[in-house]
Amino acid sequence: MADKVLSLVGLSTILFFCVKLFKLIVIYLRPSRLDRFHHVSHEEGPPWALVTGASDGIGRAFTYELAANGFNVVLHGRHHWKLSQVRDDLLDKYPQRTFRILIADASTVACTPCLGPRREDKEESASLDFATIQRELDDINLTILVNNVGGGPVNPVCLPVWESPESKITGNISLNALFPLHLTRALLPSLIRHSPSLVINISTMVDQGFPLLASYTASKQFLMATTRALRLELQMEGMGDDVEILGIKVGRVTGARGCTEPVSLFVPNAETMAKAALARVGNGNHIVVGYWAHALQQLGGELLGLLPTWFSDRVYIDIMRQERAALDGDTKPAKQS
Ligand SMILES: NC(=O)c1ccc[n+]([C@@H]2O[C@H](COP(=O)([O-])OP(=O)(O)OC[C@H]3O[C@@H](n4cnc5c(N)ncnc54)[C@H](OP(=O)(O)O)[C@@H]3O)[C@@H](O)[C@H]2O)c1
Numbered sequence: 022m023a024d025k026v027l028s029l030v031g032l033s034t035i036l037f038f039c040v041k042l043f044k045l046i047v048i049y050l051r052p053s054r055l056d057r058f059h060h061v062s063h064e065e066g067p068p069w070a071l072v073t074g075a076s077d078g079i080g081r082a083f084t085y086e087l088a089a090n091g092f093n094v095v096l097h098g099r100h101h102w103k104l105s106q107v108r109d110d111l112l113d114k115y116p117q118r119t120f121r122i123l124i125a126d127a128s129t130v131a132c133t134p135c136l137g138p139r140r141e142d143k144e145e146s147a148s149l150d151f152a153t154i155q156r157e158l159d160d161i162n163l164t165i166l167v168n169n170v171g172g173g174p175v176n177p178v179c180l181p182v183w184e185s186p187e188s189k190i191t192g193n194i195s196l197n198a199l200f201p202l203h204l205t206r207a208l209l210p211s212l213i214r215h216s217p218s219l220v221i222n223i224s225t226m227v228d229q230g231f232p233l234l235a236s237y238t239a240s241k242q243f244l245m246a247t248t249r250a251l252r253l254e255l256q257m258e259g260m261g262d263d264v265e266i267l268g269i270k271v272g273r274v275t276g277a278r279g280c281t282e283p284v285s286l287f288v289p290n291a292e293t294m295a296k297a298a299l300a301r302v303g304n305g306n307h308i309v310v311g312y313w314a315h316a317l318q319q320l321g322g323e324l325l326g327l328l329p330t331w332f333s334d335r336v337y338i339d340i341m342r343q344e345r346a347a348l349d350g351d352t353k354p355a356k357q358s
Pocket residue numbers: 073074075076077078079080097098099100103125126127128129169170171172173196223224225226271272273274275276277278279291
């Protein structure tokens with residue numbers, strides 16, 4: 022009897038992983054439906070995409086890929102000089118497209134409830150004005166929004182919560198969670214008007230709570246929960262087919278965030294990552310790992326999750342210990358000879 026139960030459990034487990042693997046393979050074989058969002062409006066002309074965090078890394082790669090696919094692109098970032106370099110290069114490569122620059126520091130979204138009731142004697146802090154952004158983009162046929170901007174706190178990095186400066190934590194949550202949420206809220210009327218349209222939210226494969234990355238992993242999880250909620254809200258209002266809301270989880274990428282690691286199976290460059298993310302458009306899943314080899318890593322993570330918690334906790338702690346040691350090594354002054 023015990024033998025039968027064991028073989029049944031074994032068979033079910035194998036079947037479960039076969040089905041999972043099959044579904045996974047289908048995701049990466051389905052053709053992209055990006056061209057669904059490439060439609061011309063009588064009043065507002067050719068289709069536009071807005072890419073946040075477009076001056077570097079994966080965001081920059083998104084702009085080239087979207088321009089190659091026929092979209093005009095709004096490049097968002099915080100440094101005009103960096104964005105204008107990208108724009109000039111894009112214009113060289115795609116002279117038939119138009120590019121705009123949008124400047125906004127994504128780490129400065131004021132969280133009104135956190136600030137408490139406004140005091141008359143207190144000067145209002147400089148905060149982002151989403152209504153102005155909305156007006157600035159109201160004359161274009163916006164059909165794609167890529168909420169790419171994000172990342173962990175920099176300088177200092179990889180600290181436990183109690184050692185992280187309050188301002189770094191707040192700024193990081195603004196960057197990864199509040200900015201994409203408010204930007205999407207401000208631009209959804211335009212995206213609905215120009216439907217079919219698309220919102221891509223970029224997250225990370227470590228959004229389930231990683232040590233030394235609390236504000237980053239938690240705010241990316243917030244973004245994925247927002248992705249799901251928004252998709253269901255649109256469905257509730259009968260607009261589920263008008264606006265596709267797609268969450269893309271990203272693993273390690275080189276050529277982004279100053280990472281100079283060589284390209285390998287599990288570490289693609291920013292261009293491959295942006296292409297992979299756009300290839301997942303219309304794949305039928307709403308939150309998906311963008312790049313196929315990262316999906317294999319995720320599958321490994323899920324297998325790890327089947328083991329006792331103390332074991333998987335240990336693995337994650339070890340990974341982050343090594344990460345911190347590598348960072349410490351990078352910042353230590355060179356030894357005097
Ligand atoms: N690279 C990876 O291995 C990896 C892994 C998992 C997830 N991701 C996710 O992928 C996305 C892109 O990451 P990436 O590695 O390509 O990043 P990156 O190379 O660091 O580029 C980030 C972009 O965002 C801009 N940016 C940063 N802070 C900003 C702010 N406060 N306001 C406005 N713009 C700001 C940067 O502009 P400046 O030039 O002005 O700094 C740059 O254009 C992020 O959401 C990240 O969490 C990346």
